Amino acid sequence: MKEKLEILLLDDETIVGNRLGPALEKVGYGVEVFEDPVKALNRIHEKEFDIVVTDIMMAEVNGIQVLEEVRKKSDTTKVIIITGYATVALAREAMDKGAFDMIAKPFKPSELHSVITKAADSLGYKKL
C-alpha cells in the first residue's frame, strides 16, 4: 500500500487551488492542483489518483464529465464534487454516476479534509 494519499484537485478558480492545495499538503497528502479540466483529464489518464476533487461548472469539460472519465478508468478512485451550484438534481446525478460525496461551496478546508479522511478510510488508508 502507498504511504501517501494522492489527490488531484481541479477547480477553475485560482483561489480554490491556492487555498486548498497547501492546506491538504500540510496534513500529509500528495496534491496536484489543476485549473484547466482538459489538462486534469490528461493527467488522470496518465496516473491513477486515490481521490479526485473536482468543481462542476467549468468551461469545456464539466465536473460530471470528469467524474465519468474517472469512473471509466478506475473503480477505486474516489471522486468528491465541490460546487457553488448544488441542487437536488445535481446531487442525485453525481451520486448515481459514482461520486463519493458532494460539498456545496463555500466550505472550510477542514470540511473537505473530513470528507477526504472518510474517502481515505474507505480506501483502507490510515488516518492522517
Add this chain to the structure above:
Amino acid sequence: MSIITITDSSYSNGRQIAKSAAKRLNYEYVDSENILPLVSKEFGVSESKLVRVLKDTPSNVGMFSKAKPEHIIFIETLITEYLLKNNIVYYGVVGLPLNQKVSHVLKVHIIANLESRIKNIMKLKLDNISQDKASKAVTKEDEQLKKWVEAVYNIDVADPNLYDLVINIGHIKGDDVEDALETIISTVEHKKYQPMTYSLRCMKNVAMSCRVRAILADIDPKMQVKSDEGTIYIYTKAVKKKAQVKVLEMKQKVFPMDSKQQEIYFKCFILIFVEEIKNERKIRDIVTG
C-alpha cells in the same frame, strides 16, 4: 442511511406500507400523530389541541378553528429534527414541502382505486356503513386533506411534481401492497438517494429554520425563515413604531439556543428583515452571535 416520506390518498394503505417499509429496512417509523406526545412535552401544548390542528380544516383566512397555526410549526420542528437522524420512514403531510430540496429524502405518494378504498373503509368501520356512505367518506377525507395542505402550504397534495415516486396500487390486495413495498425499497437503496455532505447540510438547514420559527412563533407565526449553513434569514412584518422592538425581542429569543440545540445546529448569524406594514420601507438589522 436515507429517509423515506410517504403520503397517500385516504384509505390507500399508505400507513401500512410505511410501517412495513420501516420494518423491512430496519428503519425507525414516525408519523405526525405518534410524535405528538413529544411535541406536547417540549412546547407545553396539550395533545388534544395538537390533534385538532391536524384534523381541523383551516378556514378561508388560513386560521384554525380551535388550535393555533404555530402548533403546526411545533410539529414540523420535531419531525424535521427527527429526520436528522436518518434511517427513518415518515408517514404524513406535515412538513411536506420542507424536504423538497433534500436529495436523500425519497418522497412517495400512494394512491389506489376508489372501489378498493371504499371496500377498505367498509372493512375498517365497525358499524355497518353502506357503500354510498363509504364512498362519500372517502371523497370527504380526500377533500379535507387537499384543503388542509392547500391552506397550510399552498400546494396540491396530489401534485406528482412533489414526489419521486407516485405508486398506484390499484386494488388494495396483499400482492399490490407487497409490490409497492418492493418498489420503494429497491428505489431507496439506489445510490442517488444516499446522503452526502451537501444533502445532510440541507436537512440541517431545514430543521434549523423550523426550530427558529418555533422559537419565534409567538411573536409572528407567519414569518418566513431560511437557514443557510448557520446564517438565518428572518422575514417579518411590523408597523413602523413597533419594528425595532420586534427585532430586539427576536434577538433575545433566538439567542441563546439551549445546549441540546447548539449541539445539533450550526453557530448562528442572523439577518432580520422587517417589512414595515404602512410604507413598506425595509429595515435591515444585523446581529452576530
